[in-house]
Amino acid sequence: MSAAQRAILDRDDVGFDSYKEAWANYEVCLKRVGFAVEEPALNPTDSRRFLAMINPIPGEKGRDEDKYACSSRELNGVESAYLRDHPVVMDPVLRTEVFARLSQKRIPFTGTETKIGDFFPSGTEDMTRVNAILSIIEDSTWALFPDLPYVATGF
Structure with a gap:
């Protein structure tokens, strides 16, 4: 878990702004390991999480294990706390x-x-x-x- 994710989790409330911050950190990590991230859209089936296409950058060595490591490093803990404190609700x-x-x-x-x-x-x-x-x-x-x-x- 990155220091950035840990700092977000130390906040009193892990809300949507915290989730967006963690998502931005996740995108930076993905780009660093060879993945392009399209503009995210809020998922209307839960009104909480982002949906985005994540694809290997041509000529880069984007490996799935690196993609999953970025998720664990930058996003998963924040997403869990965010969803715990702000339950999903359909649009x-x-x-x-x-x-x-x-x-x-x-x-x-x-x-x-x-x-x-x-x-x-x-x-x-x-x-x-x-x-x-x-x-x-x-x-x-x-x-x-x-x-x-x-x-x-x-x-």
Whole structure:
């Protein structure tokens, strides 16, 4: 863990500004080990984390283990603290669209879901239902946010 990440974690509140700072440090580390980072976008499925394409710089020796080391060195601890103190919540416009599509498909939901995991309260859901809901979330995300580098639906 870098001194910069340790200093961020020593703060009273690890909020979005702290996360952005750690992300910037992560980008610097990635560039140093041979990776280019495209402009990050806030993930609308959790409204907390960044999504960005990370690709090897042509002619550089960008190795996956170096990429993972940068994440551990500069970001992982801050991201964990940030998410602990500021739980994920789906973008409200996205949530409304997901609810509408679930209703159209007659897939049951409570209407109180605020994050992806809320759609699966038992933790032992029928995989057909899980796949249908995740597909709706992904399709809705692409429809509303077509410029995202990718869609992440982990929960």
